Amino acid sequence: METLNLAHLHLLLNHLPTIGFGVGLALYIVAFFAKNDHLKKAGLVIFFLVAVMAIPTYVTGSAAERVLCPELKCPADISVDTIRNHEDAALFAFLLMEITGFFSWLGLWQMRRSPLASWNWNVVLLLGVITFGLMALAANEGGEIRHPEIRAASTTTAPAEPAAEGEASVGIARSIGAAVAGNTGIGWLWPAAEAVHFVGLCMLFAVVLAVDLRILGMAKGLSFQSLYQLLPFGMLGFILNLTTGMMFFIAAPGQYTNNVEFHRKLIFILLAGVNVLYFMLIDEPWEIGPDDNAPFRAKAVAAITIFIWLGILYYGHMLPFLGNAF
């Protein structure tokens, strides 16, 4: 028996999006009314990082289900319906969380160039409040899976009768997954998502290469400040890949939850999330003007950035070869 399985990891991670996001939201609301730009920035950074952390939180949830209910058969004291409810609530919360994370990132990106447009402040506040609500719902549904004390408090009637054989609920997440997997007759959805995943990859690398090869000294005529304008395009590529990647995951979670290459890919994505903040929050790369030689540390970070993205590509590529996908 492993000392730490993925269900443990889900329990460790799953408090982060709720509590971490709550802290971020509290900071942000105070900053919003006190009109304090430093606090706002801190709130945006927390939102962005929590959104990145939400990716492993969501996927370890599917892994936890497999630990609780091997072969999709749950023991008597665990309700499949409760798991489905939690999964669906978590999917919506995750979706909103990623949208909030994107607008927070966009806010940080804008702030570096000029004072942030007020529409973005309001959008992030609104999204943040909605996300927090959805996250709390998902957390509550999740708690009911293994905490009878919560269940007892929330249900006034006698314990629900177990669903009759063959009436197991499917849930929204599973329905979407089945469609992506081609089980509902839309056979082109998975291949189309694959094509988009590769296009997103090229968009990401377009920006990663242009920025980091410049810092390493390749096209010195470019200033960092001018290259910085390209960042949202790379982020767009990442969003395409997160969306299509999650489609694959929901369609066939079993291919990924126990796939070590997938775990490594996720760890590298977390690293990439922290890494991008270097270019946005630290002044060092900003001092690289046209024809300047970048300082050693900036070069080191640029090399690490290329390494991280090649790592993500490598682990994704090796999913079927070293891991068990397909």
Place this chain on the structure above:
Amino acid sequence: MEFLHWLENTGFSIWVRESPSIWAFPVILLVHTIGMALCVGVSAGIDLRILGFAPSLKLAPFERYFPILWLGFTMNAVTGTILVMQDASAKLTNVDFYVKMVFIALALINLKMLRTRVFRDPQIDRGPFPGSVKVLAALSLFFWLGAITAGRLLAYVGSIGGLS
């Protein structure tokens, strides 16, 4: 057809296709993907700049990135040839494969024209580009998009080799 069967049954083709080594099919396909990222990545960066993204970004220094683009292209020409060879009778009779080749040929011709029109122009970083250059840049994105999509679909349409 006989030639295609011979091609996919050479010792090298069999090794690529059937060796359990990670250095056979998996790494060759990996290099093909990285090559795509380098080649299309650099090309897309230039196209977007021409189309008006990041207007204060100077385009002239981007010429330094062309060796990276060609490195990626060479990686893909070599690995692509190997990948076709090890599955010749399926790939070379698959219409989708020729669709991909046409897109790549168009993308290359387009790239050549863009390079002459844009990077040989001493006025490169003065003012917006004329419409005809922007059309070339948009076409370039379209051709690469077509090549990637057709390439990805090779795993799904026609008789499928390699992974199966």
